[in-house]
Amino acid sequence: MKTENDTLHQPLSSLTGDVGGRAYSLIDGKATAATIKAEIKEEVERMVAQGGKRPHLAAILVGHDGGSETYVNNKVRACEECGFQSTLLRFEDDITEQQLLDEVQKLNDDPNVDGFIVQLPLPRHISEQRVIEAIDYRKDVDGFHPINVGRMAIGLPAFVSATPKGILELLRRYEVETSGKKCVILGRSNIVGKPMSQLMMQKGVDATVTVCHSRSKTLKEECLQADIIIAAIGQPAFLKSDMVKPGVVVIDVGTTRVPDASRKSGFHLQGDVDFEAVAPLASQITPVPGGVGPMTICMLMQNTLAAAKHEYYD
Numbered sequence: 001m002k003t004e005n006d007t008l009h010q011p012l013s014s015l016t017g018d019v020g021g022r023a024y025s026l027i028d029g030k031a032t033a034a035t036i037k038a039e040i041k042e043e044v045e046r047m048v049a050q051g052g053k054r055p056h057l058a059a060i061l062v063g064h065d066g067g068s069e070t071y072v073n074n075k076v077r078a079c080e081e082c083g084f085q086s087t088l089l090r091f092e093d094d095i096t097e098q099q100l101l102d103e104v105q106k107l108n109d110d111p112n113v114d115g116f117i118v119q120l121p122l123p124r125h126i127s128e129q130r131v132i133e134a135i136d137y138r139k140d141v142d143g144f145h146p147i148n149v150g151r152m153a154i155g156l157p158a159f160v161s162a163t164p165k166g167i168l169e170l171l172r173r174y175e176v177e178t179s180g181k182k183c184v185i186l187g188r189s190n191i192v193g194k195p196m197s198q199l200m201m202q203k204g205v206d207a208t209v210t211v212c213h214s215r216s217k218t219l220k221e222e223c224l225q226a227d228i229i230i231a232a233i234g235q236p237a238f239l240k241s242d243m244v245k246p247g248v249v250v251i252d253v254g255t256t257r258v259p260d261a262s263r264k265s266g267f268h269l270q271g272d273v274d275f276e277a278v279a280p281l282a283s284q285i286t287p288v289p290g291g292v293g294p295m296t297i298c299m300l301m302q303n304t305l306a307a308a309k310h311e312y313y314d
Contacts, residue, residue: 024283024285025283025285026285026286026287027170027251027284027285027286027291028287029170029286029287029290029291029293029294030289030290032169032173032294032295032298033166033294033295033297033298034294036169036298037082037298037301040082040083040301040302040305041081041082041083044083044084044305047308053112054083054084054085055084055085055114055304055307055308056084056085056086056112056114056115056304056308057075057079057084057085057086057087057113057115057116057117057300057304058087058088058107058115058116058117059072059075059076059086059087059088059118060089060091060100060104060117060118060119061089061090061119062091062119062122063091063093064093065121068120075117075297075300076088078297078298078300079304082301082305084301084304091103093123094123095123096125097125097126097127097130097131100118100122100126100131101130101131104118104131104135108134114139114307115141115159115304116135116139117141117142117300118132132145137159137313138307138312138313139307141300141303141304141307142159142162142300142303143158143159143160143162143165143303144161144190145159148160149161152199153198155202155203158312159303159306160195160299160303161191161195162295162296162297162299162300162303163196163295163296163299164192164195164196165199165303166295166296166299168199168205169299170286170292171228171249171251174284176228176249176284178200178206178207179205179206179207180208181207181208181227182207182225182228183200183207183227183228183230184209184212184222184223184226184228184229184230185200185209185210185211185212185229185232186213186219186223186229186230186232186238186239186272187212187233187234188211189232189234192232192253193211193213193232194211196232197209197211200228200230207228210222210226214233220242220243223239223243224244225245226245227247227248227249228249228251229248229251230253231250231252231253231254231272231273232272233254233272234254234256235254235272236254236256236270237270237271237273237274237275238254238272239252239272239273239274239278240274240277240278241274241277241278241281244282245281246281247281247282248281248282248283249282249283250273250282250284250286251286252271252272252285252286252287252292253271253272253292254270254271254273255270255288255289255293256269256271256272257269269288269289271288273285273288275288
């Protein structure tokens with residue numbers, strides 16, 4: 001994918017693999033994320049050396065959901081790797097909605113905090129949308145606030161949701177051609193599917209986008225025509241080999257825990273793509289894990305750096 005910034009980064013070399021004697025190129029999100037975090041850390045140290053403050057990311061975690069605990073811990077670790085200051089605020093799951101809104105307002109008002117996130121999901125008695133809308137959009141580094149979503153949709157500078165932003169960065173760094181290509185997005189969630197469709201249509205990316213979902217009657221036919229498939233439908237191994245054409249680029253957003261007695265953890269992560277079957281047909285494909293996942297946290301770091309530099313909002 002060619003952009004006005006394509007001279008800033010050289011294309012990354014793909015890892016290669018084969019299934020049944022057929023080769024494919026792997027889009028390595030883990031290695032890409034490590035490269036980007038090193039770039040961020042270098043910029044942060046330069047900022048600090050020039051008298052600036054370290055970017056500061058805060059996170060609110062409610063309850064003790066295992067997945068949320070892991071995600072937040074990974075974000076704290078990424079802050080350390082990027083040279084950021086981080087603050088983790090933990091609350092029990094019996095916190096009231098108003099108490100949580102009060103905590104959000106404290107972070108809105110704290111001049112030392114550049115950006116913050118409220119880890120989702122929240123307990124059922126709390127309106128996630130109300131909490132999201134209470135976050136100062138200038139500190140909304142998750143990119144969920146309606147102002148950021150709206151600005152992104154019409155191509156204005158904004159904090160973009162981290163997963164779609166990470167996918168776009170992978171396509172750019174691996175020089176996946178998008179202009180005029182047919183891109184099929186499986187899934188219409190507010191976090192991935194909808195913003196991804198907007199980003200792929202924008203000038204400079206210029207893909208022709210089709211969004212498919214559980215009610216789509218011609219889903220298989222649409223996939224067979226796709227040059228790029230972004231699978232974010234939330235169903236393990238949903239995309240099969242008879243749904244893709246040779247040479248397709250496949251981005252797998254899925255991360256479902258599938259029971260696996262052979263693993264110490266008792267499960268393995270399964271993407272939305274039947275990797276073993278689809279990889280031999282793909283020209284490039286992301287793995288699970290090690291594909292989109294590491295990029296999501298990495299893009300949160302990019303958004304926090306942008307917030308600290310006031311790149312989008314004065």
